[in-house]
Amino acid sequence: MKTDATPLLEADNLAVQIGERWICCDLSMRLMPGERLVLLGPNGAGKTTLLHALAGLREVQRGEVRLQGRALAEWPGRELAQVRGVQPQSQPDWFAATVMETALVGRHPHLGRWAWESGDDVRIAHEALICMGLDHMGERNILTLSGGERQRLAIASLLAQQPDLYLLDEPLSHLDLHYQVAVLAHFSALAQGGAGVVMVLHDLNLAARFADHVVLLDGSGKMVCGTADEVLQADVLSAAFGHPLRRHVIEGQVAFLLE
Template sequence: MTPAAAPMLEADRLALQVGERWLCCEFSLTLKGGECLVLLGPNGAGKTTLLHTLAGLREPSVGSVLLGGLPYAAWRATEAARFRGLLAQQQPDHFSSTVLETVLVGRHPYLGRWGWEGPEDERIARAALADVGLADMAGRDILTLSGGERQRVAVAALLAQAPQLLLLDEPTNHLDLHYQIAVLDLIRGLADAGRGVVMVLHDINLAARYADQIILLDGRGGVRAGARDEVLQAALLSEAFGHPLRRHVLDGRVNFIPD
């Protein structure tokens, strides 16, 4: 269904408004396979709203979004779910289930209306759990997990979905330093293998480490979109976050340190 040469994701003159407030003025972007785009900005700037718009969960106030060269309206729901997957910011668990059963939710786009997960679905789900370091927790009750363990289960469910385009809202939520890097390395590896990645991050230095492109929202409707090194400038970041930052290069890696 997707045109072979089409970018994974495109936004043309996109702008978002909530009530009387404009979250961002018009901007455009193109994301190809093999690229990672990070959304940055202060709390309340509209990063999640923008991510949901790019995921097709809400209509833009101005402009358009194309998934694989086509508007969302042109996609069948199951085909869109196979092409793009979303990691939400929160993972509500209203009922008890095992970790494996929770990860198998990611396989639903591949099942028929009355279908049931088979051995191949279980193999994929177990491989995803292994990728996030939870292979030995497949039988655990989801309600007994720590916040960080639950976040890794959510990442595993997205991996089991196997989308070409991954949209992740704060994938490092609840994770300690070791797993922050492990999960982001895993996601970057998927991009390097040809998938597209869009993710919301709060840590500027992690964005500098993993992103190819940046969208910087300032919380007042302003937006900067472009290549990582064009947008990650101390002056732009200081203005957006309301605190002076200095750019340093340590062992060849760019870091931004509060003044």
């Protein structure tokens, strides 16, 4: 890891709490451009809460989050939305809209207050739909989409935003195996191009394949933070998830099996 470059995302002695329960205490981490961080942990451990704290959507009890060396609180909202993109777990659709109109929502941070989308904005949104295999559905009503199609559209809208940092909360929900791998491969390609990616995942084997760094929460306020190779060990994961696991290396790929 280069030490002379400015980290894209930093957490400095971060502590996050829900009610009386601590999600994490004294979390310090750095994500450089080109790196992928995966948040892991059992259900209810606080992965979404931590992701929201890193995105600046939730107040922290202690510490600071910085984006490109600048505290999140110092970023104007529109400027922050141009640099940091967030994909939530679910996308409630209260009104009918087309697939293309929904993808174009990702371009809003780049538009003036009263500006309409330009031809370039439409092109960028269309390319995002192509990436998610939805380009043939541009005029379709989003209320008619399946869960997997709606998830891919949410990702396409985020891609159209073109931020430097992507924060993804369970991006693989409702996706079949083909699109799970395709989505992770696409964000890995964006990372290779210099973006930063933070993802909440549940699949340990996909995390082992697509993570550079991991923050593992156990639900009691304890955590393990480090490189993927450091954190993704059988004893560490078994303790966090409450079930014995075995770690194998198969043709160069790490895989975890239940005992």
